[in-house]
Amino acid sequence: MQERSSGFQWPAEWTPDILATLMFVVRDGKILLIRKKRGIGAGKVNGPGGKFEPGETALQCVLREVREELRIDVTDAREMGVLNFSFTCGTIPEIRCHVFMASSFTGTPSETPEAEPFWSPVEEIPYDLMWQDDQHWLPAMLLGKRFQAFFTFEGDRMLDYSLETEEE
Template sequence: MSAYRVCVTYLLRTVDGRHEVLLGRKKRGLGTGYFVGLGGKLESGESSREAAVREIVEEGGVRVDPVDLDHRGGLLYLFPHRESWSQRSTVFVTTRWQGDPAESDELTPEWFAVEALPVDRMWHDARFWLPDVLRGGRVAAEFVFGEDLATVEERRALSPDLAAE
């Protein structure tokens, strides 16, 4: 099963002592209706960091300096019942950007308290790793989705070198 490459970035801020993350509600494509981080497919010859910078502008309307992206690990998503959805994702977080997040043709941005993520309105795997990553942790995990293409049936740790940028 071959997996295409994607990246995802979570913008973090602190407002009145409350830690928040920017998520976007997908308006089209894979995961329509779900809240997701900013990201997408890598283009030919593009690094995951370059793709993250491009996708943040395209989906969220803000600019990030590549050096401000904190690499937090990697995820392998396997969809045995729809192999074309299988993907390897590089995960970043950042606390620095220029501009104010704005709606795009792909996402409607919304800030959420890190302690109150809308996991029931996100891809099923997010509940297993995202809270820890947003609190400063790292992730190296594989998720196998079931026949419904929405529910994680298996999860296992990946070797940290497989989660490298």
């Protein structure tokens, strides 16, 4: 399935400045989210994740970031999609983000200097506290759909997007 805002046109020669990851742990009808304390998106609710380190794969990156941000080890991560972000303001780098989902982990989610974790019922995800794009792709992912999406932002305001989903 394809969803677009009107007139969406992604730049043909686009390449990301940063490769990043996000993880969403879902179990027993709840999703593990964080209140991000610093960096891009500070103050927003999101999943844990972050930037690749040299030589890392997407999976290695997301597992490391979740361990650093929440002090847990995810045991069943699976990649669900890719998000591409372009920012018109010029102060935020272009980002390609690999998104993972899991249901199993060891340890107890704990607050760190980077993130404050909390569980939210899946039907009560606080989209109003998240990046605007999340409301477009996160529901599809929670239904088990894989996705690829492109978003253009001006600061934290979404200007345009394209989303393609498929059954897992």
